[in-house]
Amino acid sequence: MSVAPGVGDASAPIGVFDSGIGGLTVAREIMRQLPRERIIYVGDTARVPYGPKSPDTVRRYSREITAYLLEQGVKAVVVACNTATAHALPVLRAEAPVPVLGVVGPGARAAVAASPHRRIGVIGTVGTINSRAYEHAILALAAGAEVIARPCPLFVPLVEEGWLTHDATRLVATEYLAPIQQAHVDTLVLGCTHYPLLKPLLGELLGADVRLIDSAEETAAELGRALEQRGIAAPDGRGAQHRFLASDAPEQMLRLSQRFLGAAIERVETLDLG
Amino acid sequence: MSVAPGVGDASAPIGVFDSGIGGLTVAREIMRQLPRERIIYVGDTARVPYGPKSPDTVRRYSREITAYLLEQGVKAVVVACNTATAHALPVLRAEAPVPVLGVVGPGARAAVAASPHRRIGVIGTVGTINSRAYEHAILALAAGAEVIARPCPLFVPLVEEGWLTHDATRLVATEYLAPIQQAHVDTLVLGCTHYPLLKPLLGELLGADVRLIDSAEETAAELGRALEQRGIAAPDGRGAQHRFLASDAPEQMLRLSQRFLGAAIERVETLDLG
Numbered sequence: 070m071s072v073a074p075g076v077g078d079a080s081a082p083i084g085v086f087d088s089g090i091g092g093l094t095v096a097r098e099i100m101r102q103l104p105r106e107r108i109i110y111v112g113d114t115a116r117v118p119y120g121p122k123s124p125d126t127v128r129r130y131s132r133e134i135t136a137y138l139l140e141q142g143v144k145a146v147v148v149a150c151n152t153a154t155a156h157a158l159p160v161l162r163a164e165a166p167v168p169v170l171g172v173v174g175p176g177a178r179a180a181v182a183a184s185p186h187r188r189i190g191v192i193g194t195v196g197t198i199n200s201r202a203y204e205h206a207i208l209a210l211a212a213g214a215e216v217i218a219r220p221c222p223l224f225v226p227l228v229e230e231g232w233l234t235h236d237a238t239r240l241v242a243t244e245y246l247a248p249i250q251q252a253h254v255d256t257l258v259l260g261c262t263h264y265p266l267l268k269p270l271l272g273e274l275l276g277a278d279v280r281l282i283d284s285a286e287e288t289a290a291e292l293g294r295a296l297e298q299r300g301i302a303a304p305d306g307r308g309a310q311h312r313f314l315a316s317d318a319p320e321q322m323l324r325l326s327q328r329f330l331g332a333a334i335e336r337v338e339t340l341d342l343g
Numbered sequence: 344m345s346v347a348p349g350v351g352d353a354s355a356p357i358g359v360f361d362s363g364i365g366g367l368t369v370a371r372e373i374m375r376q377l378p379r380e381r382i383i384y385v386g387d388t389a390r391v392p393y394g395p396k397s398p399d400t401v402r403r404y405s406r407e408i409t410a411y412l413l414e415q416g417v418k419a420v421v422v423a424c425n426t427a428t429a430h431a432l433p434v435l436r437a438e439a440p441v442p443v444l445g446v447v448g449p450g451a452r453a454a455v456a457a458s459p460h461r462r463i464g465v466i467g468t469v470g471t472i473n474s475r476a477y478e479h480a481i482l483a484l485a486a487g488a489e490v491i492a493r494p495c496p497l498f499v500p501l502v503e504e505g506w507l508t509h510d511a512t513r514l515v516a517t518e519y520l521a522p523i524q525q526a527h528v529d530t531l532v533l534g535c536t537h538y539p540l541l542k543p544l545l546g547e548l549l550g551a552d553v554r555l556i557d558s559a560e561e562t563a564a565e566l567g568r569a570l571e572q573r574g575i576a577a578p579d580g581r582g583a584q585h586r587f588l589a590s591d592a593p594e595q596m597l598r599l600s601q602r603f604l605g606a607a608i609e610r611v612e613t614l615d616l617g
Contacts, residue, residue, distance in 0.1 A: 115400050116390055116617070121503075126389050126591045223511075226500040229395075237497075237518070240511040317400045343390070343617035 073166045075142035079301040082107035082312075083292070084138030084146045086131075089117035090322055091225070091262030092149030093329035095172065098285040099147070100311070103293050105303040108311045109141055115317035116343055118225055119152040120194025120261070127196065131157035133342060135165055143167060144301050147292060151176075151260050151284070152194050155202035168295050173197075175291050176258050176284030177206035183280045184256035187214040190249040190279075193260030195220045203260055217252040221245045221261075228263040231328070234270050242267070242274055249275075256280045266328065316342040347440045349416035353575040356381035356586075357566070358412030358420045360405075363391035364596055365499070365536030366423030367603035369446065372559040373421070374585070377567050379577040382585045383415055389591035390617055392499055393426040394468025394535070401470065405431035407616060409439055417441060418575050421566060425450075425467050425534045425558070429474035442569045447471075449565050450532050450558030451480035457554045458530035461488040464523040464553075467534030469494040477534055491526040495519045495535075502537040505602070508544050516541070516548055523549075530554045540602065590616040 075081035083103075085096050089112050096110050111134050113119075119127050131153045135146055145168045148154045148161065154171030161169045180189050180203075191203040198220040207214050224245075227238045249257060257279055259265055265283045272281060296302040303309075315322045319337035326334040349355035359370050363386050370384050385408050387393075393401050405427045409420055419442045422428045422435065428445030435443045454463050465477040472494040481488050498519070501512045523531060531553055533539055539557045546555060570576040577583075589596045593611035600608040 115396060121592065121595070122389060123592050222504055223497075223500055223506075226497055230496055235514075235518075237511045237514040240509075240514060244509075244511070318395065318397050321395070 073139040075139070075144040076166050077301060078142070078144050079304055081142050081144035082109045084109050084111070084135070084141065084143035085149050086111040086113070086134045086138065086146070086153070087150040087262060088112070088119035088153065089114050090325050090329050093326060094262050094265050094283070095147060095149035095285045095288055097330045098289040099292060100309070102289040105305065105309060107303070107309045109138060109143060110311065110313045111138065111340060112315045112322055113342055114315045114322065118194065119150060120196045120222065120225065122196060124156040124196070124200070127153055127156040128160055130343070131161060132164070135161050135169070137340070139165060139167070145170070145292065145296065147288065148172065149262055151262065152196040155197045155200035168299065170288060170292055170295065172262070172284040172288050173202045173206055175287035176260065176282055177203055177210060179284065179287040180256050180258045180282045181207060181210045181214065183282060184214070186255050187211050188252065188254045188256070189214055189216050190252065190254035190257040191216060191218040191260050192221045192245065192249070192257065192264065194225070195222055197260050203258055215252070217249055217254060219245060219248055224267060225261065225263045228266050233266055238267070238270060239274070242270060246271070246274055254279060256282060258282045312338065314338045314340040316340050347413040349413070349418040350440050351575060352416070352418050353578055355416050355418035356383045358383050358385070358409070358415065358417035359423050360385040360387070360408045360412065360420070360427070361424040361536060362386070362393035362427065363388050364599050364603050367600060368536050368539050369421060369423035369559045369562055371604045372563040373566060374583070376563040379579065379583060381577070381583045383412060383417060384585065384587045385412065385614060386589045386596055387616055388589045388596065392468065393424060394470045394496065394499065396470060398430040398470070398474070401427055401430040402434055404617070405435060406438070409435050409443070411614070413439060413441070419444070419566065419570065421562065422446065423536060425536065426470040429471045429476035442573065444562060444566055444569065446536070446558040446562050447476045447480055449561035450534060450556055451477055451484060453558065453561040454530050454532045454556045455481060455484045455488065457556060458488070460529050461485050462526065462528045462530070463488055463490050464526065464528035464531040465490060465492040465534050466495045466519065466523070466531065466538065468499070469496055471534050477532055489526070491523055491528060493519060493522055498541060499535065499537045502540050507540055512541070512544060513548070516544060520545070520548055528553060530556060532556045586612065588612045588614040590614050
């Protein structure tokens with residue numbers, strides 16, 4: 070990771086990556102909070118999903134994408150994937166010469182701030198849950214907190230099928246959430262960037278007393294602070310031109326961008342990975 | 344693909360590959376019908392699933408695995424993955440110096456032989472269905488056949504979750520199968536190596552009048568004939584020692600081998616791909 074022309078350059082873009090399209094929910098929040106920033110988004114759609122893959126493999130993929138983003142001259146990297154954050158954030162931070170932000174820390178902070186009784190549920194992919202990254206991050210902030218974590222491997226394919234309120238999704242969610250409900254959590258972390266699209270259904274099943282935490286908002290806020298602190302926030306008066314790249318099936322990212330990004334993308338470039 | 348020490352060697356192993364563990368249902372049938380043959384099985388668990396990926400990417404992965412198997416000295420290659428067969432069989436056959444068999448041709452032949460009224464349904468991944476490989480293969484055998492094809496993207500994650508008869512799986516299957524049932528098919532091709540595990544549920548939903556076709560049996564029979572014709576069937580008296588390789592998470596293949604292979608595997612080696 071030696072080539073990094075974007076280091077310290079306020080006018081350089083922000084690199085954002087995910088295993089696929091879920092990270093567009095984070096890109097969306099960055100665009101909303103930091104409208105002057107340009108984004109280069111990489112979705113590793115050729116190797117999606119990262120959730121069931123081993124930590125070593127997820128680290129290898131994450132380092133490869135980060136190296137690519139640094140070559141493109143980014144001034145900061147946002148790991149907009151919970152599994153990649155859980156497995157790769159320390160190594161990316163150690164190696165990259167620019168700030169690297171993940172979604173787990175911001176999500177844990179938002180959960181602790183929102184939870185009145187410190188009874189916090191976490192749902193995510195098998196990789197994220199097995200890593201216990203959220204549990205560690207929450208306990209570091211609130212030592213006495215009760216954390217109940219549950220993998221929900223069918224949520225990503227259900228969201229990608231577009232079945233956001235389908236009866237099958239309702240049945241799956243009811244089963245996955247049962248241990249979370251039995252533990253009487255007051256806050257639930259949506260520990261996967263696909264899950265915010267299930268918010269209406271999850272909110273209905275859990276009731277209004279359970280706060281649903283989506284890391285995207287807090288991650289974008291933390292990115293804003295990091296850029297300000299380093300004096301590399303984008304200067305005024307520049308029209309933000311974003312780039313979107315996919316390692317496979319760019320037409321799928323185009324098609325699903327409305328759902329995840331809240332806006333249509335005009336063009337998705339193809340990037341060879343793996 | 345120049346190194347191929349197994350060409351024409353009857354005592355060489357058979358290479359079998361799939362995007363993941365589904366192809367173990369094909370390996371199982373080869374072991375049953377051809378108990379003298381040794382198998383080297385490669386599951387590309389790092390890059391699973393192939394179903395939603397583009398044809399170019401699936402071809403690239405399939406060529407890489409076939410090259411590896413040829414280096415290992417296989418005398419034949421079985422593409423035990425419908426998506427890889429649909430996209431890559433022609434290029435693998437053109438390049439490999441050993442017989443290469445897919446699962447689509449055998450499945451199509453079995454379906455045409457079983458179907459009394461030539462009204463044939465096909466279910467598979469998005470990649471397999473979009474390729475229209477089964478439709479073309481069936482129509483080449485029975486020009487007037489009616490073929491109704493439907494992608495079922497949630498079946499693979501449901502099978503991998505082990506929810507073979509869960510109410511959610513029943514709801515998903517009911518929705519996916521509706522157009523198949525409305526078309527009054529008499530035969531349904533299970534065009535993905537994961538689907539045979541859903542046979543009990545699918546049989547219950549479709550009723551006894553619809554024949555369910557699993558390509559594995561016919562593929563193993565065709566492999567047996569191909570080896571005999573070329574005089575490279577394994578000689579008598581050799582204890583078949585199989586090898587299993589996974590490009591990621593070998594412990595998952597170990598854990599799921601009982602369900603897919605009908606027998607436990609003692610050891611899974613790791614193979615670096617991508």
